[in-house]
Amino acid sequence: MRRRSFLQLAALTPFADWSWHSDAMPRAARELIEQASDGKPHRFQLASRDFLLDGHPFQIRSGEMHPARIPVEYWLHRIRMAKAMGLNTISIYLMWNHFEREPGEFDFHTGNRDFVHFIRLCQHEGMWVYLRPGPYICGEWDFGGLPPYLLRHPHIRVRNKDDADYMNALRRYVGRIAEQVAPLMARNGGPVLMFQIENEYASFGNDLAYMKELLVLWQSHGIDGPFSISDGLGAIQKTRSYLPGTALGLDGDTDFVAAQLLAGDAPVWMGEGYPGWITHWGDQDFQRGDLKATLQALLQQGRSFNMYVVHGGTNFGFSAGANADDDGSHFEPVITSYDYGAPINERGEPTADYHAFRALIAASARAPLPAIPAVSAAIRFPALQLEPHASLWDNLPPAKQVTLPQANELLFAQDHGMVLYRKRVHGGGMLSLDGLRDYATVFRDGHYMGFLSRMQKPKQSLDLQMALPASDDETMLEILVDSFGHVNYGHAMSDRKGIVSAILLDGHEQQHWDVHSLPLDDAWLAGLRPIHGTPSRPGVFFRATFALRKTGDTYIDMSAWDKGYLWINGRLLGRYWNIGPQQRLYCPASWLRAGHNEVLVLDMHRTEAASIRGVETLKDADHAA
Structure with missing residues (x-):
């Protein structure tokens, strides 16, 4: 999922105006196979600029949903909702940090972490799966799915083959995922048709060798593909980072002809088509979209697609990510809801778009679509x-003494939550927190003085300075810092939390702080x-x-x-x-x-x-x- 403004997306050339080369587009009249996932081995191939299932042309009609954003009790319902809309495939992100919170400590079973069970449910419903395991997924998810424990390495370079700490962690993750996914591949009787390598890498880097190393790593663990990549066409053209032999998924872009020149004989498809968009804190309203005309043309042309997202779900806990410019400015945290304007809303109801999309797909289907499942009751x-x-103030753990502020990840190995900085100061003046990550309330001798925020929105102006009245006495200065999710896109991803640079008072750097860790996790709350x-x-x-x-x-x-x-x-x-x-x-x-x-x-x-x-x-x- 790329960070691109909703208005930019809306300005894309309408599908009906696109020019097509006959040798670059699927033939609308060709006989498309309609084969459900049935537990038997199948051969899925990338050939002749098309997807082939058991040797026959196959149109992937995919909708994205994320098990990590859906209560496990509703997994089956959401899959059935997608099937009833006329889709034949579910696209799934796997969020690395959802499974490995601490180095080497994996959890694939509690809560909504058993992704193998989710994939088996897809197969039980006759649905195929397009698997996108990262290691980076973006997805408006905390740190783009990467585990924040990586930020405890002071000089980490994520998504970089030359960083030993990153690659060691990556190899551990790939090994654990691959051993569970290999039996689920279509050639082994599973529902997984295709496997994405990384995600939107051209929007981040240009080291094609990194992508090739990832490919070889998956292959060495028994994942033989077929493989895909997904990104914006302009980014791929600029960085020349198309991975040869992979299906080329276009994210929101519409120039399939130009993309086919890069992909050669490999298929080009819509890797992400957007029925809605991201909503950030401070936006005027929830973002919406309009995919109907695009979807109709995709169906008419027999072009494969993945709808991002058919059902968004919820950023429960600390899982919501954030966006920022490459220098860290224009910080925009994502809201808790991931409704996304999707055709299946946050609690599983069909929207007006759902019915419109269902009608379009039904018109091109060979058999009647399943009935729409009932939605669970809502209460008030x-x-x-x-x-x-x-009170937080009555529950402070012992302080750690530091000379200068440090990021939470480096100071406490703390990924989320709050920290408190305290020291006695003389006088007053302008308090400056240029390294604030991300929001702070300021107290002087226990009295609330105001807040400082990294946010930059019409309703919440960026303000990292505060005037403290002069005082002849020594006073206690306390800065309570709250964090949003780590940046999930672009070059500002090493977005450590807390206070990451000097604290100045009247232009003078303040040293020797007592710092208290307030992680807001279950263990801390229990006490x-x-x-x-x-x-x-x-x-x-x-x-x-x-x-x-x-x-x-x-x-x-x-x-x-x-x-x-x-x-x-x-x-x-x-x-x-x-x-x-x-x-x-x-x-x-x-x-x-x-x-x-x-x-x-x-x-x-x-x-x-x-x-x-x-x-x-x-x-x-x-x-x-």
């Missing part, structure tokens, strides 16, 4: 008032000591319990709150922020209980509680068509 619950539960009395300053956990007669999907309305994190029954739904556009966080039914439930909110600005309520949609205007 009335406003619930929370109460103060605990929270309750508050006694009324909170005196922001940084408060608020809590409430509530009872449900029955469970169902719901959205937790956080519009009365400022900025922070929301947990339901110990599970982190994600971040909220009153600058919008998202004010409601999706909670799947499986995370709720009939009977007793607990909600926990950490707000960076409030000392008084507000209310929450359960509603049925992401926003008031949302509805299933």
